[in-house]
Amino acid sequence: MASQAPSALVLGIESSCDEMAAAVVREGREICSSVVSSQVEVHSPYGGVVPELASRDHARVVSQVAEQALDEAGVKLSDLAGIAVTAGPGLVGSLLVGLSFAKALAYRAELPLVAVHHLAGHLAAAELSEPTLIAPYMGLVVSGGHTALYRVEEEGPPRLLGETRDDAVGEAFDKVAKLLGLGFPGGPAVSAAAQSGNPTAVDFPRPMSRKAGLDFSFSGLKTAVALEVQRRGGQEALGESGIADVAASFEAAAVDSLVVRSRRALKSENLDRLAVVGGVAANRVLRERLEDEGRKLQFEVIFPPPSLCTDNAVMIAAAGSRALARGERDGWSVSAFSRVPVGETPWRGGAE
Ligand code: KG4
Ligand code: ZN
Numbered sequence: 142m143a144s145q146a147p148s149a150l151v152l153g154i155e156s157s158c159d160e161m162a163a164a165v166v167r168e169g170r171e172i173c174s175s176v177v178s179s180q181v182e183v184h185s186p187y188g189g190v191v192p193e194l195a196s197r198d199h200a201r202v203v204s205q206v207a208e209q210a211l212d213e214a215g216v217k218l219s220d221l222a223g224i225a226v227t228a229g230p231g232l233v234g235s236l237l238v239g240l241s242f243a244k245a246l247a248y249r250a251e252l253p254l255v256a257v258h259h260l261a262g263h264l265a266a267a268e269l270s271e272p273t274l275i276a277p278y279m280g281l282v283v284s285g286g287h288t289a290l291y292r293v294e295e296e297g298p299p300r301l302l303g304e305t306r307d308d309a310v311g312e313a314f315d316k317v318a319k320l321l322g323l324g325f326p327g328g329p330a331v332s333a334a335a336q337s338g339n340p341t342a343v344d345f346p347r348p349m350s351r352k353a354g355l356d357f358s359f360s361g362l363k364t365a366v367a368l369e370v371q372r373r374g375g376q377e378a379l380g381e382s383g384i385a386d387v388a389a390s391f392e393a394a395a396v397d398s399l400v401v402r403s404r405r406a407l408k409s410e411n412l413d414r415l416a417v418v419g420g421v422a423a424n425r426v427l428r429e430r431l432e433d434e435g436r437k438l439q440f441e442v443i444f445p446p447p448s449l450c451t452d453n454a455v456m457i458a459a460a461g462s463r464a465l466a467r468g469e470r471d472g473w474s475v476s477a478f479s480r481v482p483v484g485e486t487p488w489r490g491g492a493e
Contacts, residue, residue, distance in 0.1 A: 149222025153458025156239030157231025173214035196234035225461020228256035229478030236477035267416035284419030285311035298484020303355025338389030
């Protein structure tokens with residue numbers, strides 16, 4: 142397939158977890174529209190994402206979300222150069238809703254379809270928000286499902302340097318929110334409660350930070366928070382200020398682990414740019430700590446704006462736009478995958 146300049150309009154569709162999103166991006170960089178339909182109200186009563194409910198709600202809203210994205214961009218289907226859609230990793234039921242819709246739309250409008258890796262999308266958000274960010278650079282992906290460090294290269298897939306051995310950092314935030322009765326989604330709730338707390342009130346473990354290497358671990362930290370809450374007589378006995386102290390101390394420990402590993406990775410790879418992406422990149426303390434470290438150790442930190450950190454379709458359209466420009470296409474047999482290493486395209490096996 143001949144390669145084309147990424148000059149055209151691409152519709153992105155993202156439905157890997159509990160957000161149904163659609164966006165139109167021009168030239169892989171300019172955001173023409175971005176619609177995100179959140180399911181907070183659907184999952185709130187359960188304190189976490191219920192996969193079956195997520196896919197049902199996606200099926201309910203997918204066409205109206207896509208239509209709104211086209212309307213807000215002032216674009217017709219026939220103006221598009223292609224459709225990009227997340228094929229994994231994520232919840233398979235949720236992914237299939239976006240994928241099936243994108244396939245049907247692409248088929249009807251006779252448009253090329255390209256499947257995008259969710260984490261490649263998160264990394265593309267950093268490049269979109271900071272045009273001077275050119276590979277090679279370090280990518281720290283911190284979300285509800287992933288915690289990993291990648292060396293992003295100009296050519297070829299990002300190289301995995303380290304990842305969590307158990308829970309993702311966002312998952313730890315969500316579980317701690319539940320332990321402290323702070324509601325769902327947990328990350329922003331813990332962060333808000335932590336603002337009035339003392340981050341040195343409890344000396345929580347900094348998981349793996351004394352061990353060599355670039356892997357992370359957050360399940361021990363989560364257990365330490367559970368034990369602390371129990372030791373102090375539970376949520377109610379803690380009271381507002383106790384909850385704030387535990388939240389702030391947990392946040393400080395989680396952020397410390399991310400900072401230590403990022404610093405180590407930059408040094409070992411001899412890089413001076415760090416892009417932080419994924420939902421937890423919206424965290425204020427993480428932003429401040431990494432910016433501070435960057436000033437001290439002379440590395441540049443790039444954070445997309447919070448709306449591009451959490452799941453969105455702009456990042457999928459941006460990554461898809463580049464893939465289309467490289468001549469990548471997927472066939473109608475493309476399917477969803479729950480676990481996929483970055484750079485692999487198992488969905489392409491059945492491409493026509
Ligand atoms: O990238 P994302 O929207 O979805 C996944 O791909 O997982 O990330 C969602 C995660 C959730 O665990 C959420 O609690 C966390 O990001 N999160 C935060 C903040 N905002 C979202 N964690 C800490 N501080 C925040 N401000
Ligand atoms: Zn994500």
